[in-house]
Amino acid sequence: xxxxxxxxxxxxxxxxxxxxxxxxxxxxxxxxxxxxxxxxxxxxxxxxxxxxxxxxxxxxxxxxxxxxxxxxxxxxxxxxxxxxxxxxxxxxxxxxxxxxxxxxxxxxxxxxxxxxxxxxxxxxxxxxxxxxxxxxxxxxxxxxxxxxxxxxxxxxxxxxxxxxxxxxxxxxxxxxxxxxxxxxxxxxxxxxxxxxxxxxxxxxxxxxxxxxxxxxxxxxxxxxxxxxxxxxxxxxxxxxxxxxxxxxxxxxxxxxxxxxxxxxxxxxxxxxxxxxxxxxxxxxxxxxxxxxxxxxxxxxxxxxxxxxxxxxxxxxxxxxxxxxxxxxxxxxxxxxxxxxxxxxxxxxxxxxxxxxxxxxxxxxxxxxxxxxxxxxxxxxxxxxxxxxxxxxxxxxxxxxxxxx
RNA sequence: GGCGACGUACCCAAGUGGCAAGGGAGAGGUCUGCAAAACCUUUAUUCAGCGGUUCGAAUCCGCUCGUCGCCUCCA
Numbered sequence: 001x002x003x004x005x006x007x008x009x010x011x012x013x014x015x016x017x018x019x020x021x022x023x024x025x026x027x028x029x030x031x032x033x034x035x036x037x038x039x040x041x042x043x044x045x046x047x048x049x050x051x052x053x054x055x056x057x058x059x060x061x062x063x064x065x066x067x068x069x070x071x072x073x074x075x076x077x078x079x080x081x082x083x084x085x086x087x088x089x090x091x092x093x094x095x096x097x098x099x100x101x102x103x104x105x106x107x108x109x110x111x112x113x114x115x116x117x118x119x120x121x122x123x124x125x126x127x128x129x130x131x132x133x134x135x136x137x138x139x140x141x142x143x144x145x146x147x148x149x150x151x152x153x154x155x156x157x158x159x160x161x162x163x164x165x166x167x168x169x170x171x172x173x174x175x176x177x178x179x180x181x182x183x184x185x186x187x188x189x190x191x192x193x194x195x196x197x198x199x200x201x202x203x204x205x206x207x208x209x210x211x212x213x214x215x216x217x218x219x220x221x222x223x224x225x226x227x228x229x230x231x232x233x234x235x236x237x238x239x240x241x242x243x244x245x246x247x248x249x250x251x252x253x254x255x256x257x258x259x260x261x262x263x264x265x266x267x268x269x270x271x272x273x274x275x276x277x278x279x280x281x282x283x284x285x286x287x288x289x290x291x292x293x294x295x296x297x298x299x300x301x302x303x304x305x306x307x308x309x310x311x312x313x314x315x316x317x318x319x320x321x322x323x324x325x326x327x328x329x330x331x332x333x334x335x336x337x338x339x340x341x342x343x344x345x346x347x348x349x350x351x352x353x354x355x356x357x358x359x360x361x362x363x364x365x366x367x368x369x370x371x372x373x374x375x376x377x378x379x380x381x382x383x384x385x386x387x388x389x390x391x392x393x394x395x396x397x398x399x400x401x402x403x404x
Numbered sequence: 405g406g407c408g409a410c411g412u413a414c415c416c417a418a419g420u421g422g423c424a425a426g427g428g429a430g431a432g433g434u435c436u437g438c439a440a441a442a443c444c445u446u447u448a449u450u451c452a453g454c455g456g457u458u459c460g461a462a463u464c465c466g467c468u469c470g471u472c473g474c475c476u477c478c479a
Contacts, residue, residue: 042479230479260479267472312416315428367426
């Protein structure tokens with residue numbers, strides 16, 4: 001199995017860090033608002049990855065962070081006149097419901113940033129102790145120049161880093177694509193501020209970029225085999241996360257970094273202000289099934305942008321319906337005998353695995369299998385042969401999750 | 405303006421050096437026949453344009469044009 005590793009920018013054969021279990025961590029949702037189908041595209045890509053690893057015989061342990069405390073959540077909660085905790089609770093419930101609806105496995109470890117504040121504080125103390133981080137006006141900042149190799153994921157040229165101290169103190173940063181300067185780790189706050197914790201380093205809350213390290217540190221004590229997330233987080237967030245974690249642990253944070261590209265709508269990026277945000281509800285309301293929605297979001301390579309439109313959706317749904325019809329004809333033909341895998345079944349499996357092993361080409365896998373099945377003379381199939389094909393379809397659909 | 409991605413039929417899209425997958429829509433047909441569904445057939449001498457490399461290019465190189473993205477928040 002080959003995967004495109006953002007760290008190094010090339011396809012590499014996947015070899016997990018240990019032989020027992022593939023430990024992976026995926027960048028989870030910010031739960032200040034409802035997740036849209038673009039968010040779900042990324043989570044679906046990760047779901048396919050988990051399922052395919054399991055199909056290939058690996059045991060997988062997946063963690064996914066939930067960002068529940070940050071500037072945006074605080075603002076949103078104020079606007080809605082609810083507590084940040086309550087706002088997050090509601091959105092998390094809804095998020096998990098939709099994950100299940102779209103046939104996604106729920107990650108094994110689903111920490112909330114607000115539950116890992118103690119660990120964040122511990123990391124900050126370590127960083128302060130090592131001189132990588134420092135106090136400034138009640139906040140704690142991280143100095144990338146103190147960390148050799150900073151920016152290796154994105155490929156930053158650190159010789160262009162400003163010599164003069166520049167600090168970025170918001171959770172998300174204004175400016176050019178890369179903020180060249182020190183980033184915030186800890187927002188010092190007034191005593192008893194509602195979104196503040198009383199900790200060993202005083203009252204405050206952890207900044208966005210230290211949340212993932214704290215949640216990872218909580219339950220993983222070795223290099224992660226895989227780290228995944230949306231492409232947008234490659235530019236700052238993931239290099240920050242990596243630098244923090246590698247400043248406190250003597251081994252690499254993750255071996256393979258995978259980034260999923262974005263979903264567009266009608267050739268444009270989804271935009272709240274233009275009203276082009278689509279939710280699963282939007283599509284369910286148009287009469288599409290959850291399987292059809294899942295399918296339309298995985299039908300495209302994860303490293304390419306995927307364009308959504310009404311036309312694409314209806315055409316994808318039609319294609320899926322068509323294949324499902326073929327699949328049920330094959331199943332009818334099969335009867336109930338559980339046979340050994342025949343030549344045609346083996347060939348179908350080969351098509352699936354060959355495409356999936358090539359950097360998770362779900363679209364190619366689906367197309368290949370659909371074409372192969374469409375080329376079968378189903379009426380001429382022996383019951384045993386049909387049963388073998390049917391079994392492969394069921395097993396591979398344990399990964400794709402759109403047929404049954 | 406800086407950086408980046410992309411441009412394949414009416415639409416979506418695979419293909420990354422050796423005869424241009426597939427789907428949707430359209431057209432024609434079969435079966436029904438009030439319709440629908442289903443099935444079959446058909447739709448790019450050509451890959452944005454122009455040059456170059458090569459026995460051979462949609463695929464590699466250069467330029468031009470066009471679209472989109474990031475540099476605001478974002479999976």
